[in-house]
Amino acid sequence: MAAKKKEVALQMNISSQELWEEMLCLKGLIVVDAFQAWCGPCKTVVDLFRKIRNEVGSHLLHFAVAEVDSIDALAEYRGKSEPVFLFYAEGELVATVRGLNAPLLQKTILEQLAVERKITEHGGEHVEVINH
Template sequence: MGSKRKEVTLQDNISTQELWEEMLSSKGLTVVDVYQGWCGPCKPVVSLFQKMRIEVGLDRLHFALAEADCLDVLEKYRGRCEPTFLFYAIKDEALPEEDECFSHEKDDGEDEDVVSSEKSCTLAIIKPDAVVHGKTDEIIMKIQEAGFDILMSEERTTTEAEMRLFYQHRAGEEVFEKLVQHLCSGPSRLLILTRTEGTEDVVTAWRNLMGPCDPDTARREQPDSLRAQYGTEMPFNAVHGSRDAEDASRELALLFPSFKFSDQVLEEPLDHEEE
């Protein structure tokens, strides 16, 4: 009599320190849903996780569940009421060059081009309020004039599930729902930016070009910034940019799963509690 086949689950349940350490040694990207025993793990993202894992591949993207009360390493996340996701990535040095990236196929079955870069990159989003007013081309021109190279450009409407993950570090803030709904309200232009010249790193340079988050503040302090020129009021401030290199890696992995990371491999969990 043959043995039963082991059931394949989407999310591994990490309940002991041994399983936690085993999870940390997994090659590829691992997304850990840290939940509280009294409310359980986040269910709305499961369908998104399933879609992402099918696209990326079973051996490159992993999902896990971990109850904060069961693991000492998660002590600082205990008692929280908002969803918390930690991201860990380990590059597999044994993989051949052509297999070192996460890739997926288009709906029509044709292979999608994989964009790669040896330079530091950041995410830029031209938000729906700027796109609907026809300002996309103007903003892109200003981005290029400022010395940025655009490695990838895609216009699409993001999903609510994507944006809840995207802004999960702000889930406890009053503005959270407004941010999520605004980014889902219409098409955005998603860009991967890098720089070929200049002393500033690409993340800092892009944030300086955007200007202060509030358009009114931007008009007073940096009138030449993009938010001063194209933003109206919060959260309609025309553009988004990653806060730092870790945030850029997380956001790019979420919105551009086919992008090949060369020098932006995450080594620490992302725990942004302040904006």
């Protein structure tokens, strides 16, 4: 009987400043669902993230959920009631999407991933982009 393939978690769970700093060292684009304990991470985007991962299959694309109450670097997002998605590359914030807007979220992921691929292949620097 064949062994069942172990499913790899789609999103990393970041619950401390130490884990946050480790995550920022990852190569590629990191999409972070920044949430507060009282409302939890946005569950409706998991299917979107899975769909994008399946379509692009990139080793340069990572997803994470991060509790803002336990991470000093995310203090400015505490007390907000709307979902916030933060995009990091090489430890730098490169984009932000506020609110749950699936088309905008998908567009931003694909655009930022294209930038990351270009920088990886041809060099260049990341630039912080617009906050949506």
